[in-house]
Amino acid sequence: MSTTRSILLVEDDPNDVLLIHRAFERAKVLNPLRVLPDGDEAIRYLAGLGPYADRAVHPLPALMLLDLKLPRRGGLEVLGWVRDQPGLRRLPVVVLSSSRRTEDVSRAYDLGANSYLVKPVGFKPLLALIRSLDVYWVLFNEKADLTP
């Protein structure tokens, strides 16, 4: 079941998107990767608003990979909003950020991030990270029931 559900990537940097896509292919992750370019789009998708109203076409993801620095609405704000939604508060959210700053890491955990990963430099470490992510969050991690 879970293998068919998508993984939502909220990321605005096209190079990161390209490299993460490539890592997903190399790691043979079965879940389709859906990319949203900013915080507002992420919220519209998760709330099923506008073009995302049809849940059959745009189902809730199995996991959200969330960048922190995003146009329009930052990742931390998106995270806070998700944790406030009864139907989304158990959605696994993995922060995927450039920053190692303690403030950023602490704030993300305080707002309810399930994990905080720093985007590595170089493709090999990125591939290793995506493989671990797939194994841990998709294969081993017990899925949460999102219904409130």
Next chain:
Amino acid sequence: MHRRADSAFRFLAEANEVLASSLDFEETLQSVARIVVPALADWSAVHLATPGGTAELLTACHTDPAKEALVRELQRRYPAEPDASASATRVLRTGKTALVPEVDDDMLMAAARDRDHLRLLRALGLRSFVCAPLTARGRVIGTLSLASAESGRRYRVGDVALVEDLARRAALCVDNARLFHDAGEATHRLQEALAEAARAREELRAGAERHAAELEHRVAERTGDLNAFTWSISHDLRAPLRAVAGLADALAEDCGAQLDTRGLDYVDRMRTAALRMDAMIDALLQYCRLGHTEVRLEGIDLGAAVARVLADLRAELDERDALVTVLAPLPQVRAFVPVLEQVLANLLSNAVKFVPPDTRPRIAVRAELPDPARVRLWIEDNGIGIEPHHQERVFHVFERLHGQEAYPGTGIGLAIVRRGMERLGGAAGVESRLAQGSRFWIELPVAPAESAA
């Protein structure tokens, strides 16, 4: 005469007491005028010098208060020269006592300006009078006049000394009253000055407070700027690096077949450069962070801190088969664990790194107490050493003595050591000679035994 002198002494003693009790200038002179009546005179008057040099009646006393009205009438109607006023003005000018033993009707007629004046002067009934100067601080400030009427007393030359004595005492009291008044003035002015000083101090304090608030605001602003700066570096500056390194890898993997060895070498160099820049950004952020991170000093076990850092560096140490000797036990120090561990990690990492490739790194860690309050921790290596004239430079940001090929690094490690130790209230330094190894040291305050955790 003897009896008279005797009573005069008693009078002076009494006068002194009355005079001493009063510290008000005019009150004093009124007391003088009052106490001489009736013991020494039927009439008494005190005149004060006006700025124009004439005498002005301050007070007049009579045994019969009703007659005082007469003096005031004379003063009002014939201001310049009622009875003794003419004499008073003369005494003011000369400073010498005037004695008129016998006042006869001829004298009154000579002094009277008209019949009414003569009538008033006759009604006054003066028989004899003496007028002495009131001299205070060498200046004649007024006169004291004693006159006889109904009693028929006659003043003689022998009485002059007594009246002068009384006038001198009265003047002294006036002087005291003035001094007291001046002192009062001075006290008042002093109090005003103190109040002024207090106001000034209050203003200064308020100014200092405003200044401190402004400084705080500016520091907050700077901290805000710095935070925004590090945020931007952390989030934005790395993205292009990831692209360069990641795409270089992708290029080698996906298009490697189309590249010759030279092309693959270029790709590898791109990747290495991006990784180095990433490490430098990391180190720079660490360095910036040290400047404004909150440091909480507490008693910690230096030995445990060294052990934790060595465990973290295990892979790095094992790669060079480094031999590390820690001369236990290490003392308790006052420090902030994250900063101290960062400092120790940088020093130990350098100790194993800056060793010639064919030499097995040997590192000794030991502590000494240069004085009872300080701990000096030595980290000694058998590395390449540092020439004396470079020993200060190595602690500066981005100062490097060696090429990336031989000894890769960010050029920030020792700057972090120096800044970190400054934040901990300690110090860092090095003793070294080229090719003879380096002895880096850090100094920290000793932890009081009870606070060591």
